[in-house]
Amino acid sequence: MPRKKITIVGAGNVGASASAYASARELGDIVLLDILEGIPQGKGLDMFETTPVLGVDTKVIGTGDYGDTRDSDVIIITAGIARKPGMSRDDLLATNVKIVGEVAEKAAARSPNAIMLVVSNPLDAMVYTAWKKSGFKPRRVAGMAGVLDAARFRSFLAEEIGVSVQDVQALVLGGHGDTMAPLTRYCFVGGIPITKFLTRERLDQIVQRTRDGGAEIVSLLKTGSAYYAPSAAVIEMAASILLDKKRLLPCAAYLDGEFGEKGLFVGVPAILGANGVERVVEPDLTPEEQAAFAKSVAAVRGLMADVDKLL
Ligand code: APR
Numbered sequence: 001m002p003r004k005k006i007t008i009v010g011a012g013n014v015g016a017s018a019s020a021y022a023s024a025r026e027l028g029d030i031v032l033l034d035i036l037e038g039i040p041q042g043k044g045l046d047m048f049e050t051t052p053v054l055g056v057d058t059k060v061i062g063t064g065d066y067g068d069t070r071d072s073d074v075i076i077i078t079a080g081i082a083r084k085p086g087m088s089r090d091d092l093l094a095t096n097v098k099i100v101g102e103v104a105e106k107a108a109a110r111s112p113n114a115i116m117l118v119v120s121n122p123l124d125a126m127v128y129t130a131w132k133k134s135g136f137k138p139r140r141v142a143g144m145a146g147v148l149d150a151a152r153f154r155s156f157l158a159e160e161i162g163v164s165v166q167d168v169q170a171l172v173l174g175g176h177g178d179t180m181a182p183l184t185r186y187c188f189v190g191g192i193p194i195t196k197f198l199t200r201e202r203l204d205q206i207v208q209r210t211r212d213g214g215a216e217i218v219s220l221l222k223t224g225s226a227y228y229a230p231s232a233a234v235i236e237m238a239a240s241i242l243l244d245k246k247r248l249l250p251c252a253a254y255l256d257g258e259f260g261e262k263g264l265f266v267g268v269p270a271i272l273g274a275n276g277v278e279r280v281v282e283p284d285l286t287p288e289e290q291a292a293f294a295k296s297v298a299a300v301r302g303l304m305a306d307v308d309k310l311l
Pocket of ligand 1: 009010011012013014015033034035036078079080081082083092096099102103119120121122224225226227230
């Protein structure tokens, strides 16, 4: 079987870390593309030189030329600006819509059969932008948010309970922002409901910390936003696609009637395989959970209207 090919657009913090994770997992050859001269080339070469040490056969190159991305299996978009303290993800919209629109169009033209994964923020609106400009079928485009939000939730819960992170399962619905809805009813530790381990009050505090998880990192870093967990999360999605694992992961997927919604990308549980988003799964929601999801959908629709004005 020929090696898979992964294009990562944006060789900044998220893009370069994603490239390192993908290479370490031997998922395929990697093309790291950026508008900066020398940075993607230098990082790509540096990463290629790690491969004998890691014992993996992956070719990693950096480039500014979309010709090098031809016939990729997966395109990961991380290009754009990141948050600084005091900024919300939505503050990035006007700048990133232009960048993401342009790179999605150029990358899609060279790899018409790829699956496109978006990381740039504001996430749900950028997935919509990338989909519009790529011309791809909607289920071939998805956004990374839920895996990261759930990972944050799982880390905090595991630490609190004193149990392996591996044994904590969590589901986060909705947009990647203030309206994200971590579903505590679907949160289990080794199959046992989370409420056996924590008081409601403590659980609510951890839910709030999860919602603010991105801002917590921004306030520490000051010069940018999180990148280790976001890049690991998008590579988890890429791996499911490249290896056709059919993982059921929360991601920003296109809704075509599921959850009573149509025509938008928002965080839902989805099965990811070789064809991209192969199925959106609808868990039963209580009226309260439905209301939280509806609030999130309304926020995402608001951002989509802003995107439509700018495209
Ligand atoms: N084409 C290619 N690369 C671009 C373009 C473009 N048109 N515009 C910007 N870039 C590149 C920048 O040169 C930079 O190297 O995108 C990279 C972004 O890297 P960082 O500034 O380090 O930002 P990062 O932390 O990686 O975040 C990128 O992901 O998580 C989101 O909110 C975050 O939107 C942000 C994105």
